[in-house]
Amino acid sequence: MKRFRFLLLDANVVIKLFELGLWEHVLDKCDVLLSRTVVETEVQFYFDDEGQQVIDLSDDVAARSVTIVDVELTELKQFCGRFDPTYLDALDAGEAESLAYLESSPDPCLICSSDAIVFRTLAQLARSEQGLALEEVLGKIGLGRELPQQFTRSFRERWTKQGEQERIRGIGLKQNLT
Amino acid sequence: MSVGRRLRYARKRAGLTLLQVEERTGIGESSVSEFENAKREPRLSQLQALSGVYRRSITFFLGEGHLPREVVLWRQKPDPATASETEAEFLRLCQQYHNLEVWCEERRPCELPKVSGDAASFRYPDAERLAYEVQSELRLGDRPARGLGTVLEEVCGVKLFHLGFEPTGSAASAVSDAFGAGVLLNAANVRWRRNFDLAHELFHLLTWNVFRSTEGGDGVFASEQEEKLATCFASHLLMPSDATRVAISEVMKGEGVSFSDLFKVARQFDVSVEALLWRIHFLYRCEEEDTRRDIERYRKVGSIWENREHDEPATRPARFVALARQALRKGQISQGRLAEYLGISRREAMQIAEQEALEDEEIQIPPA
Numbered sequence: 191m192k193r194f195r196f197l198l199l200d201a202n203v204v205i206k207l208f209e210l211g212l213w214e215h216v217l218d219k220c221d222v223l224l225s226r227t228v229v230e231t232e233v234q235f236y237f238d239d240e241g242q243q244v245i246d247l248s249d250d251v252a253a254r255s256v257t258i259v260d261v262e263l264t265e266l267k268q269f270c271g272r273f274d275p276t277y278l279d280a281l282d283a284g285e286a287e288s289l290a291y292l293e294s295s296p297d298p299c300l301i302c303s304s305d306a307i308v309f310r311t312l313a314q315l316a317r318s319e320q321g322l323a324l325e326e327v328l329g330k331i332g333l334g335r336e337l338p339q340q341f342t343r344s345f346r347e348r349w350t351k352q353g354e355q356e357r358i359r360g361i362g363l364k365q366n367l368t
Numbered sequence: 369m370s371v372g373r374r375l376r377y378a379r380k381r382a383g384l385t386l387l388q389v390e391e392r393t394g395i396g397e398s399s400v401s402e403f404e405n406a407k408r409e410p411r412l413s414q415l416q417a418l419s420g421v422y423r424r425s426i427t428f429f430l431g432e433g434h435l436p437r438e439v440v441l442w443r444q445k446p447d448p449a450t451a452s453e454t455e456a457e458f459l460r461l462c463q464q465y466h467n468l469e470v471w472c473e474e475r476r477p478c479e480l481p482k483v484s485g486d487a488a489s490f491r492y493p494d495a496e497r498l499a500y501e502v503q504s505e506l507r508l509g510d511r512p513a514r515g516l517g518t519v520l521e522e523v524c525g526v527k528l529f530h531l532g533f534e535p536t537g538s539a540a541s542a543v544s545d546a547f548g549a550g551v552l553l554n555a556a557n558v559r560w561r562r563n564f565d566l567a568h569e570l571f572h573l574l575t576w577n578v579f580r581s582t583e584g585g586d587g588v589f590a591s592e593q594e595e596k597l598a599t600c601f602a603s604h605l606l607m608p609s610d611a612t613r614v615a616i617s618e619v620m621k622g623e624g625v626s627f628s629d630l631f632k633v634a635r636q637f638d639v640s641v642e643a644l645l646w647r648i649h650f651l652y653r654c655e656e657e658d659t660r661r662d663i664e665r666y667r668k669v670g671s672i673w674e675n676r677e678h679d680e681p682a683t684r685p686a687r688f689v690a691l692a693r694q695a696l697r698k699g700q701i702s703q704g705r706l707a708e709y710l711g712i713s714r715r716e717a718m719q720i721a722e723q724e725a726l727e728d729e730e731i732q733i734p735p736a
Contacts, residue, residue: 263410281705283413304703
């Protein structure tokens, strides 16, 4: 049994895992979902001691270690339509796709991100508990280590709190979802 | 308007054929055509790729209602392909700047002096008067070129960008309900020439409602007369009469001025010697034939004195970059979006995110 099921990762997290040499380990211990936009347009390179390296996920996808998730444009439009117009302009397309998938999926998905706006958006959607920092994921699968600030639990908590406050003040969403 | 129609509109505005889109995105011509004709919808990853080459945000394609009116006024419009691509990039930068202002809650409405009247009755004395009013109202001083860009951007809310393109004499301006006023200068030009271009484009911004009809027509061309008025305005704005007379009198020897002294005055005002010679022509009522001859002579020997350093301006103004980093620091923008807005790699954006996160950390102070 894998420690995490239905774990969506954003592009920066995938790149960081490659940089840390932990990508394969994470795949062993988690059911990883990636949005098609993350795979096809956002995750391309990482850097190690030998310089720039290409990230090729095709073998992982073929071996079903990674599941690609798609969101219909209409579905995404509906999702985006719930926010103030410029709010979702601030997200990566892959993040918007992942969040739209998380919202519409019957599975209990989690999303691991290093972007403040993702945690703010989750809070806006009253789904704060579905956000994770890379530090938390690695900690739970026995690969814990010190990471840059934006990959830490304290970073997630700080921005989740901000999103919750914004939700109460009616900032971001066009209408109250709850 | 549907996604398909917006895709076609954006492709045409970017001046791209279906084949060029295929070459740049890897999405087949027939697929793009099917998207445009609403036979099927693109996946988000495909829309992302298309939005990149069309220089539009994804939300542009998901939007409802009518498209915004997008008018870009060119001075010496480049060839159609260059113009379309440059125009698309310019409008994208203006929109991004506006988004950053909104996210950072630092919106700066365009505050330029209001100009009324009609195009048919607008004459040179009006352009001259306008130059003096602007110099006074914006407190530009006796050497306006030095601070014009900063004042327009920081005080008046004009969005100012630099891109390199041919012909080098070219510049552009735009006014939009979506983002306000923007000016595009040619990065390939020397600073003193860009100063003149900026003043020239400022005239178009100030008189936008005088010369561009708000109803009907696209208003993307300026008549020869309007261009001459803009040049007159720029000349008077950058070389105010009194200040120019004083500067010239200080270097005059009898009734003549040497080229080397003219260069010193041009350097003071940060304009070209050619622009200064035309200003002298009108200020001292010289014969046009003499002025043209002097300009020809200067062109042959000018390189001896023209030793000002040619800077290469950044595409995005400092405030744009500062707002982008602030937006990241305030959790208003993703790292991927930061990379796109600043024209940097995702890795560089991740490094900036590390710095910004660190800068925002709190320090612990033990209780007293």
